[in-house]
Amino acid sequence: DTGVSQDPRHKITKRGQNVTFRCDPISEHNRLYWYRQTLGQGPEFLTYFQNEAQLEKSRLLSDRFSAERPKGSFSTLEIQRTEQGDSAMYLCASSKGGHPANFGAGTRLSVL
């Protein structure tokens, strides 16, 4: 059990560029969550998968954001046409049921 793994740990991009983050959950965890955290705030829910099905999306997740979990294992979060307001830590978590118990270390996105 290596924990939830996120890649990259840091991403610096220019406004307008597309970025993609990857999350590898703990194996056999059927639930996967994406959260976003800005400085001085708690995490904010973005989306939730059960196996490969995306069952819930926050209203925070604009049309520029898309998440996939094609085989029910790893997940990707893509942000198109990034804006400075997208700068944040993007956290992934997984669980076997119930609430997220294991968060990854996150991907810190800086949009210049």
Added chain:
Amino acid sequence: GQQLNQSPQSMFIQEGEDVSMNCTSSSIFNTWLWYKQDPGEGPVLLIALYKAGELTSNGRLTAQFGITRKDSFLNISASIPSDVGIYFCAGRWAVQGGSEKLVFGKGTKLTVNP
């Protein structure tokens, strides 16, 4: 929308002291969770509470689910330097087929002086 007020925002204590922090909500939750986040890391689940009035311990940590279901408390006894970090409360209205969203507080930053 749902909001959680977590207090205090920060605490500076001496090693060995006890710590109390709390979280209040404008809405009822049926699950309360407490997480700790170290710098550069994701949150780690400390305690989960599922029933109003429930009191649960995890080592030196004790958390309570308020009777009104709108609040929760976390106590840390005999603090040690590795307790340093940011503590978050999170609430969830979990019904079958309902939202999986956790609503987080803004955190309590704990500093422990040796």
